[in-house]
Amino acid sequence: MTQALAPAYDVGAARRWAMLAASTLAQAATAVMIHGPAFLIPALHATGLSLAEAGLVAAAPTVGVMLTLVAWGAVADRRGERFALLTGLAATAAAGLGAALSDGTALLAVTLFLAGAAAASTNAAGGRVVVGWFPAGRRGLAMGIRQMAQPAGVGIAAISIAVVADRSGPHAAIWVPTIACALAAVVVALVVVDPPRPARTDPAATANPYRRDSYLARIHGVSVLLVVPQFLVWTFALVWLVQERDWSPAAAGAVVAVAQVAGALGRIAVGHLSDVVGGRMRPLRWVSVAAAITMALLGLAAAADLAIAVLLVVVATLVTVADNGLAFTAVAERAGPFWSGRALGVQNTAQFLAASAVPPVAGLAVTHAGYAATFALAALFPLVAVPLVPVREERELA
Known part of the structure; x- marks a missing residue:
C-alpha cells in the first residue's frame, strides 16, 4: 500500500480522533444542506409549485456541488485543508442564511445552488485531513467512520427538515443545515490542523499522479x-x-x-x-x-x-x-x-x-x-x- 501521505506523530491519538470527529461533523452538516432540500418537495408543492418545479429547487445544491468539487480540491491542495474547510463551511452557512431569509422560489433556488457550491469543500478537504493524520494501518477504519457522514446527514435531514417545512414552511427548514454548518465551522476552527506536507520543491511530491x-x-x-x-x-x-x-x-x-x-x-x-x-x-x-x-x-x-x-x-x-x-x-x-x-x-x-x-x-x-x-x-x-x-x-x- 502506498505511503504517499505519511502521517506525522507530533499530535496525540486523541487529537487525531478529534480531527476525525470534526471532519465527520463537517461532512454530515454539508450533507444535510446538499440532500435536505429533497425533503422540501412536499412543502414546496403545497405552495403551488408543480412537482417538476419543486424538484428543480431541490436539485439546486447538487448541481452546485458537481460544478465546484474539483475547484475546491485545488483550493485544498494550494491553501490547505483547514482553510478550505473553514471557508467552505462559512460560505455554506452564509448562503443558507440567504436561503432562509429569501423571498420567493427563484431566490431560494439560487441561494441553495450557492450553498451546494460552497458545501463541496468538505468532500475533498475533509478526506485529506483524515488520510493525512492517520497512519496507514488506521486510515481505512478512520475513512470508513468519516464516510458514515453522508447517510447520517440524509437521516438527519429526513427527520428534521421535512417536519420543520411542514410546520413552518420551506424557508424556515433551511435554518437546520445553516445552523449545523455554522457549528461545524466553529468545531473545525477549534480542532483541525493541516496535515504536514513535504516541500513543494520536491518534484516527486508535486508531480501529476495521473501521468x-x-x-x-x-x-x-x-x-x-x-x-x-x-x-x-x-x-x-x-x-x-x-x-x-x-x-x-x-x-x-x-x-x-x-x-x-x-x-x-x-x-x-x-x-x-x-x-x-x-x-x-x-x-x-x-x-x-x-x-x-x-x-x-x-x-x-x-x-x-x-x-x-x-x-x-x-x-x-x-x-x-x-x-x-x-x-x-x-x-x-x-x-x-x-x-x-x-x-x-x-x-x-x-x-x-x-x-x-x-x-x-x-x-x-x-x-x-x-x-x-x-x-x-x-x-x-x-x-x-x-x-x-x-x-x-x-x-x-x-
Whole structure:
C-alpha cells in the first residue's frame, strides 16, 4: 500500500480522533444542506409549485456541488485543508442564511445552488485531513467512520427538515443545515490542523499522479460502475416495496432506514478490513464481486416473488455503498498531499454525474422490463468493475 501521505506523530491519538470527529461533523452538516432540500418537495408543492418545479429547487445544491468539487480540491491542495474547510463551511452557512431569509422560489433556488457550491469543500478537504493524520494501518477504519457522514446527514435531514417545512414552511427548514454548518465551522476552527506536507520543491511530491499510470483513473472507473446499483437500490427500493409487494409507505420507509444504517456500519467494517489485509484494492474487488452476486440474487428473488428479496434489498444497500471509503482512501493515498484534493474532486464529480443518470434511466428500465429485470441487469456493472480494480498495481506501489 502506498505511503504517499505519511502521517506525522507530533499530535496525540486523541487529537487525531478529534480531527476525525470534526471532519465527520463537517461532512454530515454539508450533507444535510446538499440532500435536505429533497425533503422540501412536499412543502414546496403545497405552495403551488408543480412537482417538476419543486424538484428543480431541490436539485439546486447538487448541481452546485458537481460544478465546484474539483475547484475546491485545488483550493485544498494550494491553501490547505483547514482553510478550505473553514471557508467552505462559512460560505455554506452564509448562503443558507440567504436561503432562509429569501423571498420567493427563484431566490431560494439560487441561494441553495450557492450553498451546494460552497458545501463541496468538505468532500475533498475533509478526506485529506483524515488520510493525512492517520497512519496507514488506521486510515481505512478512520475513512470508513468519516464516510458514515453522508447517510447520517440524509437521516438527519429526513427527520428534521421535512417536519420543520411542514410546520413552518420551506424557508424556515433551511435554518437546520445553516445552523449545523455554522457549528461545524466553529468545531473545525477549534480542532483541525493541516496535515504536514513535504516541500513543494520536491518534484516527486508535486508531480501529476495521473501521468504516472492508470491507477487513479481505474479507481474512478470502478467507483462510477458501483454507483449504478447503489443509486438504483437507494432510489427504487421503497417504491418497489410499496408497488410490487403492497407494503405501506411507513413499513417500507423503516426497511430503507435500517438498510441505510447497515450501509453506514458496513463502510466502517470494510475500512477496518482494508487495514487488516494491508491494502484497499483487494477488499474493493471483493465488494465488487459481492455487489454483482447480490444484485443478481435480488433480481431472481424479485422475479420469483420470494420473501427473501426484502432481506436482499438490505444486503444490497450494505454491499453497494461499502466501496466508497476504500476508493476515497486509495485515491488520497496515491494522489499525494498536493494532488489529493483535486483527485478526490474528480472522484466525487464522476460519481455525482453517474448517480444523476441512474434514476431516469433506471425508471425507463423498470417501466419497460420491470423491477426484477432491472435489479438483475444492474449486476453487470459491478461485474465489469471486478477486473478493473488495480489490485496488482497497488502491490507494486506498496
